[in-house]
Amino acid sequence: MASFPPLGDLGAETAGLLARLGVTLGKAQGARPVHSPLTGEVIAKVPDTPADAVDRALAEAQDAFRIWRQVPAPRRGELVRRFGEELRRGKADLARLVTIEAGKISSEGAGEVQEMIDICDFATGLSRQLTGLTIATERADHRMMETWHPMGVVGVISAFNFPVAVWSWNAALALVCGDAVVWKPSEKTPLCALAVQALFERVADGFADAPPHLSTVLLGGADAGAALVDDARVAVVSATGSTTMGREVAPRLASRFARAILELGGNNAAIVCPSADLDLTVRAVAFAAMGTAGQRCTSLRRLIVHERIYDTLLGRLRRAYLSVSVGDPRAPDTLVGPLIDAGAFSAMQVALDAARGAGAVVTGGERLGADVLPGAYYVRPALVEMAAQEDCVRSETFAPLLYVLRYSDLDEAIRLQNDVPQGLASSIFTTDLREAERFLSATGSDCGIANVNIGPSGAEIGGAFGGEKETGGGREAGSDAWKAYMRRATNTINYGTRLPLAQGVTFEIE
Numbered sequence: 351m352a353s354f355p356p357l358g359d360l361g362a363e364t365a366g367l368l369a370r371l372g373v374t375l376g377k378a379q380g381a382r383p384v385h386s387p388l389t390g391e392v393i394a395k396v397p398d399t400p401a402d403a404v405d406r407a408l409a410e411a412q413d414a415f416r417i418w419r420q421v422p423a424p425r426r427g428e429l430v431r432r433f434g435e436e437l438r439r440g441k442a443d444l445a446r447l448v449t450i451e452a453g454k455i456s457s458e459g460a461g462e463v464q465e466m467i468d469i470c471d472f473a474t475g476l477s478r479q480l481t482g483l484t485i486a487t488e489r490a491d492h493r494m495m496e497t498w499h500p501m502g503v504v505g506v507i508s509a510f511n512f513p514v515a516v517w518s519w520n521a522a523l524a525l526v527c528g529d530a531v532v533w534k535p536s537e538k539t540p541l542c543a544l545a546v547q548a549l550f551e552r553v554a555d556g557f558a559d560a561p562p563h564l565s566t567v568l569l570g571g572a573d574a575g576a577a578l579v580d581d582a583r584v585a586v587v588s589a590t591g592s593t594t595m596g597r598e599v600a601p602r603l604a605s606r607f608a609r610a611i612l613e614l615g616g617n618n619a620a621i622v623c624p625s626a627d628l629d630l631t632v633r634a635v636a637f638a639a640m641g642t643a644g645q646r647c648t649s650l651r652r653l654i655v656h657e658r659i660y661d662t663l664l665g666r667l668r669r670a671y672l673s674v675s676v677g678d679p680r681a682p683d684t685l686v687g688p689l690i691d692a693g694a695f696s697a698m699q700v701a702l703d704a705a706r707g708a709g710a711v712v713t714g715g716e717r718l719g720a721d722v723l724p725g726a727y728y729v730r731p732a733l734v735e736m737a738a739q740e741d742c743v744r745s746e747t748f749a750p751l752l753y754v755l756r757y758s759d760l761d762e763a764i765r766l767q768n769d770v771p772q773g774l775a776s777s778i779f780t781t782d783l784r785e786a787e788r789f790l791s792a793t794g795s796d797c798g799i800a801n802v803n804i805g806p807s808g809a810e811i812g813g814a815f816g817g818e819k820e821t822g823g824g825r826e827a828g829s830d831a832w833k834a835y836m837r838r839a840t841n842t843i844n845y846g847t848r849l850p851l852a853q854g855v856t857f858e859i860e
């Protein structure tokens with residue numbers, strides 16, 4: 351049975367967590383209220399960073415970069431290793447803060463901090479593996495190679511739904527790559543950012559090689575983000591959020607030829623084939639579509655089901671949707687916590703109305719607990735059966751709303767899967783090798799993430815994370831994503847006494 355949190359308890363708990371994590375809000379106390387989605391109550395007030403302080407922060411970050419780039423990469427890795435240890439120590443408190451400020455259920459709050467620890471471990475190893483190629487040259491007594499150098503100040507703009515992990519993917523890599531980091535977190539989750547910054551500073555202050563201001567947090571709304579986007583002192587901007595935000599940011603970065611790492615909207619689908627293991631599929635779909643209350647970039651939003659198994663699978667999913675416990679994300683049996691705010695709830699209702707208008711059959715979707723918590727937005731996740739992929743299905747709604755479509759042959763299913771503007775994550779459920787391989791092939795999924803027999807969400811940090819089309823094309827976290835935080839120099843060295851020119855060109859002077 352769902353339970354809802356009591357009103358009025360969260361401010362004191364938040365203050366205690368912040369104090370333990372090393373944040374002194376006395377200093378940071380300001381005008382912008384921070385609401386907990388658990389109850390809607392104000393849990394703290396933070397100031398916006400004033401424009402002159404932003405300007406100073408960017409200058410200080412540049413100074414920090416100039417020193418940090420000279421520190422050997424494995425030493426830089428040592429700082430990140432120690433930060434990972436600090437995160438291990440602070441994990442329970444930080445996870446709880448994520449739950450209170452972003453509304454994640456406890457295990458997902460802990461999972462998010464674990465994701466930070468994982469990327470720190472990854473980056474520590476990476477700090478000894480920032481390798482470049484040597485390349486065969488066409489000229490005698492020459493050597494050609496690539497050298498990777500630190501890039502500069504990296505601006506990170508992050509969203510409320512991963513209030514700490516997404517920054518860490520960027521920051522851990524940027525720091526071992528020799529960059530300084532300036533972070534503009536979502537205005538909905540500034541406390542998590544302040545807590546992470548406090549943990550980082552605790553480590554950096556005790557690390558002799560680390561200059562001051564290696565990492566900085568700027569608080570505020572779009573203006574603070576704009577400062578990162580438009581300032582020539584910021585070499586790379588990694589922005590996570592909606593496609594609407596990306597459309598603003600990308601041309602402005604392009605106009606000053608800055609490097610952009612964009613991780614924008616997703617409209618992630620899973621295809622369920624006749625041979626699929628349905629027990630596994632139901633569990634995977636439930637987590638991917640309802641987990642995090644549907645508020646991951648990678649959340650499952652479209653389910654494309656073969657007509658032969660449609661009724662069986664849908665019967666099971668309807669039961670799961672009606673029985674899943676929605677409520678206080680701190681309660682151990684809760685699987686679905688609140689939406690972040692009223693705006694998220696109304697976007698969900700608009701999408702549901704549009705779907706109903708197009709003839710959809712809707713299970714769930716109603717608001718829960720509004721009588722006891724008028725300022726919090728808990729919803730029963732919605733299963734929306736559609737006859738066709740209408741316009742409302744083709745745009746991303748950041749809520750637990752799963753559209754279900756029917757297909758009869760795999761080509762049609764893949765066409766549907768790809769026929770949306772976004773290209774982040776995708777899955778196929780099948781035990782047929784040919785279907786699985788087809789989905790992963792060049793004529794299969796067009797997404798940056800394509801999985802078999804697991805849902806589209808919940809990626810590990812070891813792989814590169816990101817996607818194509820309106821998702822923005824950026825890649826973060828594992829694999830060779832580090833290259834985006836460094837600049838590449840091609841070096842050609844002549845160790846001979848002659849000067850042969852490339853392409854056989856001759857140029858003889860007297």
Ligand code: UN1
Pocket residue numbers: 465511512516590645646647648649806807808809810
């Ligand atoms: C996001 O929603 O912005 O793959 C990131 C996942 C998580 C990260 C999601 N590891 O679902």
